[in-house]
Amino acid sequence: MDIVIKGLTKSFDGRRVLDGFDAVFPEGKITCLMGDSGCGKTTLLNILLGFSVPDAGTIEGMPGKVGVVFQEDRLCEDFSAASNIMLATGRRYSKSEIYHFLEKLGLSGIEDQPIREFSGGMKRRVAIARALLFDCDLIVLDEAFKGLDEDTKELVLDCARECCAGKTVVSVTHDPNEAKKFGDLIIRMEKK
């Protein structure tokens, strides 16, 4: 089912961030959202995820389970990568399956390490893996690939595209090349 957004409006302290925003995120497609900073991309995602209530407008076709890569990693620092992912996936995957998947993202030999010992790029990949392995119908990526070096980004984008096949994905990015490579369609948001 497509996600249909009609007339979405949201203001903060009298400043209108979204003004009657309309969009359709087609089912099973990857939609990339682009636009300047402050144009309302993250506000839109927050409304989609139910963290923020719109002043006006409707969203139809929103599924119950959503896998998210937040702007920050939001990982439990004292625990291993597998523990962090299993926190979301439960017993759907075994530890060895999770580490096998992480190897595809270029992470190996990390079995006994807590997240606090990971570099920024490694944490990012764990956060991406958590969203990709989560049993859901919609994946929301908020600048998920930011901060990854070019080679790693290529690797992760390929893997993400493979995992997202058949799922509805909404991805916020500032990188036009990333949007072209990853997205099936691109929506450009304008600053109000």
Added chain:
Amino acid sequence: MKHKDWIERFLAVFVLLAIWQAVAMAIAQPLLLASPVQVIARLGTIWMEPEFFGAVAYSCSRIAIGFLLSFVLGIVLGVLAGKFHVVEVLLWPLMLAVKTVPVVAIILICLIWMTSSQLTAFIVMLMVVPLIYANTLEAIKSTDPKMIQMAQTFHVPFVKRLIYIYLPQIRPFLVSACSVSLGVSWKSGIAAEVLSIPHGSIGELMHDAKVFFVTVDLLAWTLIVVLLSLLFEKAFLMLLDLFFKRLEKL
């Protein structure tokens, strides 16, 4: 701790003992103030007395039971208060009363309701619960709301949230609360025993030493209580550390 810190601490203790020895020698009345040398000599013989180990076991067990009960209760109440504001509001006057009413008054009131053998554990519990509760509540309140959002988004069950998000957050608060409250346990527990005089306790022996003016025994028992309190603190904090390390391996 650095090597230099150990030397500094050792010197501080040595200076204090030297002052104590000088004052005791100046007064020259062991009934009023026994010297550290006399107290240390007494420590060498006091453990051979028949009631020693019984008294230590009696007081240790009551204080440990009181502390462990308050540890569990304080965490449970803290988590509940952090999750449900109404619990925090309802507990506020109770916690405030326990924190502000003098421990002696509480002991005397409780003596009306319970036997002296039940009192120690209850008083320890009453004194420690507010400390553990306040620290747990503070930790829960300072949990990153973004992590809570993450847990909601991924439908993480409450028990897992507790293990992966709240417990690591509580850890530093709990360690500092335990460090303080283990000392409080011994202070309040022994105070309760001295006032209620349960048979076969350290408190009873301290009470007897005071009544019969055996100052050297009183000071020796005080030193034993300090040592037991330190031992308890180190052992419990080690167990707590072990628990959190095991948790990280999950």
